[in-house]
Amino acid sequence: MAHIPLTRLIVLIHQVTNMQKAAAPNSIQQQRARQRRRQGLLSLAAFLILAGAWLVGYLNTGNQDALNGYVEExxxxATRIESDSNGLFTGTITGDDGEPVVSGYAMVGVATGYGGPIAMLVGTDPAGTITAVSVVEHAETPNFFRQLERVRFYDQFTGTSYGDSLYLGEDIDGVSGATLSAEAVAQGIRQAVRGIASSAIDGAVIPPDNRPINFGAPEIVLLALFVVSFILHQLRSRPIIKKYGRWAVMATGVLVLGFILNKPFTLANVVSLLAGYWPDWRNNLYWFLLLGGILVVTSIQGKNPYCSWFCPFGATQEFLGSLTGAKPYQPRAIYSKLQWLQRGLSFTAIVLGLALRQPGATSYEPFGTLFNLEGSWPQWVLLVMVLFGSLVIYRPFCNYLCPLDPVVGYIGEVRRWVKNLWQKNRAARSTSGRLP
Amino acid sequence: MAKEQSRQIDKRQVALIAYLALGVAMILMTLVLAFTPETPATTQVTVVATRTLSPLVLTQQADYVTIGPAAHQGSGTGGGRGQHAEATPASTIESGTATPSGENHDTSH
Incomplete structure (x- = not known):
């Protein structure tokens, strides 16, 4: 073995170290580039699948055969039913002279509910008084929509006429926990009975559709929660005020949005938005304030105000966890894989909701099960699991299973992407400005 | 000592994975139940419209002394399109023309 002088050895070590230092950023850069490519491909594939699902759902809607069998009901x-181009069905019976006599009319009215359009078929007598109503099509969350039948909501419409206002809170009682659906049913019936009157009843005086803008306690509480959480979030220098303020916001969320109003943010809201099923803003201002507030505040502040502050289900888990001192548990080895599982579940539900045009069916969160005691048996099992799990792990549902976390995270990603793009453009502009 | 600690970590991870697997199973079951065709989205939930006995049977059962003209026929505000102006007495419905509802319907959409 040849003797290497000490100085030569030091130089060699120095050179190797420098080479490693030079090589390290390259490999990191390569890794990042590979990761970006992979993310880009995944985003593109996800976008194409979503677009495909949207198209499939679009092509499968508006099936006229859906009315078959309902008109007779x-x-x-009527012994004979005829329809015209206005969508009016005229039922006739044969009179004593052999001539047909009108026995009633029917028409479909459509309005957007919680999960999408609700098509209501309304039957009237020849004078325009409602004799029967039937739900032809809906995309609401099944457990919530069944409430309308259970409280005999539809019965309120029999005997009413096109001249009645048919507004919830006026001559029609709403249904707690299914307000959006009840509102849409009433709107569909109103549209149908007034359509019958204008098409079939001579001299019918139809009242103007003066829907009042629904701005009351729910909307005020929601706006207040957004504003207070936004302000508190900025209070970095006053952690005590921020801490107690956050607990107050969370308690308000549980009590008001959860137990009193039962109007949490769910995946069905997101799918309805993507499917283009936007409810009437005058009756459903809360829906627009909730979605708009989350989008706007997350885009401006970069923090999602809803999930960590006033989501009633998240707050319930945190309250339970505080009883036992539950800590977050995110094992490094498997956490990223579990996050992909959460994203996969959410994505699957969104794709199904769009392709089958049933946004209401996508809500697998047990929110309604807790706050309205409505849910399928798997949701009850899930609820019990989450409530017990909250005593051990900090917010287990939010961290591992909630479908909204990836959705809101995606808004944050878009924000970061837009911000980076804007900064790059600005830098490029300032560089080109300096050039002669 | 280190082995014991890693075993404990493994147990916690296994417990978490089992917990989440059960959660995922419940979520998938929820989605399956919500999207199945048996949901009210495709079934009729009419609660008001009920099929009565056929007019033929009703005519045969009717008490002809107490029956008057059908109140809704021809008594509406303004009268409907193609509707007879005069009330048609229920007792004079020809049995040959009255068919049970749901039969001989010509429903064109």
């Missing part, structure tokens, strides 16, 4: 006395 709402015009039970």
């Amino acid at each position: 709402v015009l039970p006395q």
Whole structure:
């Protein structure tokens, strides 16, 4: 073995170290570039799948055959039913002179509910008094929509006429926990009975559709929660005020948005938005304030105000966890894989909701199960699991299973992407400005 | 000592994975139940419209002394399109023309 002088050895070590230092950023850069490419491909694939699902759902909607069988149900006395180009069905019976006599009319009215359009078929007598109503099509969350039948909501419409206002809170009672659906049903019936009157009843005086803008306690509380959480979030220098303020916001969320109003943010809201099923803003201002507030505040502040502050279900988990001192548990080895599982579940539900045009069915969160005691048996099992799990792990549902976390995270990603793009453009502009 | 600690970590991870697997199973089951065709989205939930006995049977059962003209026929505000102006007495419905509801319907959409 040849003797290497000490100085030569030091120089060699120095050179190797420098080479490693030079090589390290390259490999990191390569890794990042590879990761970006992979993310880009995944985003593109996800976008294409979503677009495909949207298209499939779009092509499968508006099936006229859906009415088959329903018209006879709402015009039970008619021996012959004819339809015209206005969508009016006229039921007739044969009179004593052999001539047909009108026994009633029917028409479909459509309004957007919680999960999408609700098509209501309304049957009237020849004078325009409602004799029967039938739900032809809906995309609401099944457990919530069944409430309308359970409280005999539809019965309120029999005997009413096109001249009545048919507004919730006026001559029609709403249904707690299914307000959006009830509102849409009433709107669909109103549209249908007034359509019958204008098409079939001579001299019918139809009242103007003066829907009042629904701005009350729910909307005020929601706006207040957004504003207070936004302000508190900025209070970095006053951690005590921020801490107690956050607990107050969370308690308000549980009590008001959860138990009193039962109007949490769910995946169905997101799918309805993507499917283009936007409810009437005058009756559903809360829906627009909730979605708009989350989008706007997350885009401006970079922090999602809803999930960590006033989501009633998240707050319930945190309150339970505080009883036992539950800590976050995110094992490094598997956490990223579990996050992909969460994203996969959310994505699957969104794709199904869009392709089958049933946004209401995508809500697998047990929010309604807790706050309205409505849910399928798996949701009850999930609820019990989450409530017990909250005593051990900090917010287990939010961290591992909630479908909204990836959705809101995606908004944050878009924000970062836009911000980076804007900064790059600005830098490029300032560089080109300096050039001669 | 280190082995014991890693075993404990493994147990916690296994417990978490099992917990989440059960959660995922419940979520998938929820989605399956919500999207199945048996949901009310495709079934009729009419609660008001009910099929009565056929007019033929009703005519045969009717008490002809107490029956008057059908109140809704021809008594509406303004009268409907193609509707007879005069009330048609229920007792004079020809049995040959009255068919049970749901039969001989010509429903064109």
